[in-house]
Amino acid sequence: MKKNVNKKNFKSGFAAIIGMPNVGKSTLLNAIAGQKIAIISDKPQTTRNKILAIYSTDEEQIIFTDTPGIHDPHNKLDEYMVNVANESMGDTDVLIFVVDASRRIQDMERKIARNISKAGVPCILVLNKVDLMRKEELLPIIADYSSMHEFESIVPISAKSGDGVEILLHDIEDYLEEGPEFYDSDMVTDQPEKQIAAEIIREKLLWLLDKEVPHGIAIEVTKMQEKAKITNIYATIYCEKTSHKGIIIGKNGDMLKKVGTMARADIEKMLDKKVYLELWVKVKTDWRNSDFLIKNFGYANE
Numbered sequence: 001m002k003k004n005v006n007k008k009n010f011k012s013g014f015a016a017i018i019g020m021p022n023v024g025k026s027t028l029l030n031a032i033a034g035q036k037i038a039i040i041s042d043k044p045q046t047t048r049n050k051i052l053a054i055y056s057t058d059e060e061q062i063i064f065t066d067t068p069g070i071h072d073p074h075n076k077l078d079e080y081m082v083n084v085a086n087e088s089m090g091d092t093d094v095l096i097f098v099v100d101a102s103r104r105i106q107d108m109e110r111k112i113a114r115n116i117s118k119a120g121v122p123c124i125l126v127l128n129k130v131d132l133m134r135k136e137e138l139l140p141i142i143a144d145y146s147s148m149h150e151f152e153s154i155v156p157i158s159a160k161s162g163d164g165v166e167i168l169l170h171d172i173e174d175y176l177e178e179g180p181e182f183y184d185s186d187m188v189t190d191q192p193e194k195q196i197a198a199e200i201i202r203e204k205l206l207w208l209l210d211k212e213v214p215h216g217i218a219i220e221v222t223k224m225q226e227k228a229k230i231t232n233i234y235a236t237i238y239c240e241k242t243s244h245k246g247i248i249i250g251k252n253g254d255m256l257k258k259v260g261t262m263a264r265a266d267i268e269k270m271l272d273k274k275v276y277l278e279l280w281v282k283v284k285t286d287w288r289n290s291d292f293l294i295k296n297f298g299y300a301n302e
Helices: 025-033 076-088 107-119 135-148 165-175 193-208 242-249 251-271 291-296
Strands: 011-018 051-056 060-066 094-100 123-128 153-156 218-226 230-239 274-283
Touching: 011 025, 011 165, 025 051, 025 060, 025 094, 025 123, 025 165, 060 165, 094 107, 094 165, 107 135, 123 135, 123 165, 135 153, 153 165, 193 218, 193 230, 193 251, 230 242, 230 251, 242 251, 242 274, 251 274
Parallel strands: 011 060, 011 094, 094 123, 123 153, 230 274
Antiparallel strands: 051 060, 218 230
């Protein structure tokens, strides 16, 4: 991380993206960054940690954080994820509250709106997935959300196509102040490549596996060897049950091979070079309720 002396008239600030699971927070973050830095899937609780994206121009720098979806926790990992999201509310210049406008407003979203009011931080409401609905359907939704909290602005977007993202960035500018360039202008995230590689592997498992199996998975990249023309990556997939291990490996190892092939393609795009990826599967029973293992897998505060 770099803290420069202030450039003349340069503005910077922090924006935390909050909301329920599966509303498109990570898709929005990737759209802002212009590349994939957060994994996406249709499974709840895809994002487990606070993920940072850096948006820089010659005049400004906005540091965005994508937080885990706010939900009712069922284990210690869930509790950690919700704490990460809630803590972000008070540690930012502006909140970006993302909702899925194409579905009915959830009770949890009303609760989040009440917590925003308590936090006393400026908040922009983002109505995502408006490409899935008619314009006239937006009016009652806007009226309902407006009755919950006095939002600074309400921005309809499609994070998937990028429509409305420029308008959102323009609105966020109002909450930036003269300040330093916190990160080099060519940086788009502070995540190490090792961590992004682990998340890419987990994303493919989320895409390919059904039911409860993906939620009990953690990835540890045990070794990452950079060579001139190739990067060797060795990773372990941890699951909670022996039966899940069999599902992840698949018949004749077919599922594990599929995961490896898909993950390798994305990691090669990220690194812009050839990748050798070796995957292993191990069982760690009920790791999501183990303080030690949660911390070991990188899902706990220091």
